[in-house]
Amino acid sequence: MRNFLAILKKELQALFVSPIAYVVLAVFFAVGGYFFYIIMSSLVNQAIEMGFRYQQMGAPPPPIDMPFLVMRNFFGILSTILLFLIPMITMAAFAEEKRRGTMELLATSPITNTQLILGKFAAVLVFLLVMLAPTLLNTLLLYLYSEPSFPLAPVLVGYLGAFLLGGALLSVGLFVSSLTENQIVAAVVTFGIFIVLWVIDATAGMESSLTNETIKYLSVLNHYEDFTKGVLDTQHLVFYLSFIFLGLFLTSTSLDSAKWRQ
Amino acid sequence: MIKAEHLTKRFGLATAIEDVSFEVGKGEILGFLGPNGAGKTTTMRILAGFFPATQGIAVVAGYDVFKQPLDVKRRVGYLPENPPLYSEMKVDSYLRFVATINGVAKSKIETQLEKVKQRCGLADHGKRLIKHLSKGYKQRVGLAQALIHDPEVLILDEPTIGLDPKQIIEVRELIKSLAGRHTIILSTHILPEVSMTCQRVIIINEGRIVAMDTPENLTSRLQGGELIEVEAAGDVERVHGLFKDIPQIRNVSVGPPSNGHFILTINVEGKEEVRHLISRRMIEAGLNLYQMKVQTMTLEEIFLKLTTREEGAA
Numbered sequence: 001m002r003n004f005l006a007i008l009k010k011e012l013q014a015l016f017v018s019p020i021a022y023v024v025l026a027v028f029f030a031v032g033g034y035f036f037y038i039i040m041s042s043l044v045n046q047a048i049e050m051g052f053r054y055q056q057m058g059a060p061p062p063p064i065d066m067p068f069l070v071m072r073n074f075f076g077i078l079s080t081i082l083l084f085l086i087p088m089i090t091m092a093a094f095a096e097e098k099r100r101g102t103m104e105l106l107a108t109s110p111i112t113n114t115q116l117i118l119g120k121f122a123a124v125l126v127f128l129l130v131m132l133a134p135t136l137l138n139t140l141l142l143y144l145y146s147e148p149s150f151p152l153a154p155v156l157v158g159y160l161g162a163f164l165l166g167g168a169l170l171s172v173g174l175f176v177s178s179l180t181e182n183q184i185v186a187a188v189v190t191f192g193i194f195i196v197l198w199v200i201d202a203t204a205g206m207e208s209s210l211t212n213e214t215i216k217y218l219s220v221l222n223h224y225e226d227f228t229k230g231v232l233d234t235q236h237l238v239f240y241l242s243f244i245f246l247g248l249f250l251t252s253t254s255l256d257s258a259k260w261r262q
Numbered sequence: 263m264i265k266a267e268h269l270t271k272r273f274g275l276a277t278a279i280e281d282v283s284f285e286v287g288k289g290e291i292l293g294f295l296g297p298n299g300a301g302k303t304t305t306m307r308i309l310a311g312f313f314p315a316t317q318g319i320a321v322v323a324g325y326d327v328f329k330q331p332l333d334v335k336r337r338v339g340y341l342p343e344n345p346p347l348y349s350e351m352k353v354d355s356y357l358r359f360v361a362t363i364n365g366v367a368k369s370k371i372e373t374q375l376e377k378v379k380q381r382c383g384l385a386d387h388g389k390r391l392i393k394h395l396s397k398g399y400k401q402r403v404g405l406a407q408a409l410i411h412d413p414e415v416l417i418l419d420e421p422t423i424g425l426d427p428k429q430i431i432e433v434r435e436l437i438k439s440l441a442g443r444h445t446i447i448l449s450t451h452i453l454p455e456v457s458m459t460c461q462r463v464i465i466i467n468e469g470r471i472v473a474m475d476t477p478e479n480l481t482s483r484l485q486g487g488e489l490i491e492v493e494a495a496g497d498v499e500r501v502h503g504l505f506k507d508i509p510q511i512r513n514v515s516v517g518p519p520s521n522g523h524f525i526l527t528i529n530v531e532g533k534e535e536v537r538h539l540i541s542r543r544m545i546e547a548g549l550n551l552y553q554m555k556v557q558t559m560t561l562e563e564i565f566l567k568l569t570t571r572e573e574g575a576a
């Protein structure tokens with residue numbers, strides 16, 4: 001536990017002194033804020049247009065769940081932003097340690113791979129939280145100006161989804177970083193894997209064979225969908241947690257086998 | 263304290279070390295001497311538990327390095343060839359981090375920190391960012407890092423590299439002062455270093471141990487040969503071929519002249535006296551003889567001999 005905390009602390013220090021972290025945060029807030037604004041304004045325009053059309057037909061407009069639509073679209077966009085930014089959060093994790101020789105310090109200290117990997121994973125999760133937390137402000141605004149007010153639980157489920165999706169992607173990023181000494185290579189490969197994970201269900205055929213079902217199951221976005229609707233389903237929870245476990249397990253295997261290859 | 267048995271390490275097809283066996287007693291300082299690529303770093307990395315050997319057994323502080331790595335790592339302080347530093351950290355926080363992951367009790371960290379900083383001449387550098395330190399100071403932080411948990415065994419890969427002459431002397435003194443309480447292995451290709459600091463020397467070349475002894479014994483073991491330095495004046499050209507028929511003489515080299523005198527260095531095989539032959543030849547050749555002295559070979563020459571002989575054989 002002490003080793004885990006020491007690694008976590010060291011990693012957070014390293015993350016928050018690196019300019020990359022601030023660039024990632026700045027880009028995230030700028031792009032996230034921008035899209036939130038776009039989503040809001042286009043949805044409002046649509047609602048107004050729809051209101052007009054129904055008025056012309058002389059019928060009262062059906063109720064629209066605006067907060068629901070805004071949040072759903074926002075979480076959709078969020079996943080895309082994470083796709084681009086997460087490779088930059090994890091690229092240095094192991095690649096930099098190897099490049100500057102500090103892996104030699106860690107590997108000859110009495111800490112286990114598990115402590116090392118969990119420490120690093122916890123650090124990037126904290127970073128993810130730091131990214132996501134301020135977007136709660138958007139939600140807060142939406143909440144304050146919504147009439148009637150909307151239930152908050154589904155929004156929190158959406159955030160849980162974003163956090164789990166982010167965690168799964170981070171675990172892939174850590175694994176890739178453990179394979180190379182070059183952080184740019186790590187970032188590019190991680191990004192490539194994410195793209196595959198993004199579009200993988202498009203490669204599945206229509207008929208329901210085992211392969212097709214498996215491919216669909218692997219699509220990280222399919223499992224995210226329900227969360228954005230505010231629906232909490234343990235099936236998806238299990239998916240993400242196993243995904244994360246697998247990612248971290250592969251990282252551990254890769255560190256072990258690197259020992260033999262060096 | 264340290265025992266290596268038949269260690270072999272291969273990288274793919276290349277063999278970095280082959281059948282390396284040795285023992286180091288408690289409190290001893292052992293020097294690893296060898297040219298570039300000899301396998302010093304590889305051996306030390308195996309002992310420190312960085313990677314396993316392809317074959318062989320290593321036991322450090324009573325624990326098998328491959329089977330009980332954590333027990334070994336707790337007792338070993340390791341300074342890698344390139345000091346493993348986080349450049350964005352301050353010296354103090356870096357050393358605290360290393361202390362923590364090496365299991366130094368929280369209550370002891372600050373005293374240990376002050377102690378190693380004092381020892382490594384870093385007392386005023388605690389608040390400095392590591393990336394702003396000079397190479398020599400980075401090396402000191404590397405050394406401090408290896409000492410922070412007061413380990414029984416120290417493995418130091420070229421500990422004096424990058425230091426200025428004054429610092430080199432200080433670090434050697436430091437290492438010597440650590441012997442007794444700590445068991446130390448250090449590697450170097452600076453030859454005087456081993457004779458100054460180590461009680462025993464292993465000379466390694468192309469992955470194999472070529473010699474293992476005390477510095478004194480190694481010197482006398484090769485006392486089979488000696489160097490004779492002759493100061494003379496006259497026509498240097500006449501030296502050529504002058505000693506051709508003295509079978510004990512291996513080679514003669516002529517140093518640069520100064521004040522009209524030149525220095526001959528004559529490499530003699532065996533212990534048989536040849537100085538009278540040399541002086542007679544030189545006087546017969548019309549050269550003036552001013553001085554003649556016998557040098558016992560330094561470790562440096564032994565080292566060169568051993569390695570060149572190996573290369574010749576390969």
Ligand SMILES: Nc1ncnc2c1ncn2[C@@H]1O[C@H](COP(=O)(O)OP(=O)(O)OP(=O)(O)O)[C@@H](O)[C@H]1O
Binds near residue numbers: 261297298300343451
């Ligand atoms: N990771 C590696 N992969 C492949 N070959 C390696 C690796 N590490 C070392 N070698 C090879 O093993 C041999 C021994 O290298 P080692 O670094 O142990 O030498 P050294 O004695 O420390 O040399 P130096 O004085 O230059 O530090 C060299 O031929 C080197 O090229």
Ligand SMILES: [Mg+2]
Binds near residue numbers: 302303304343419
């Ligand atoms: Mg070396």
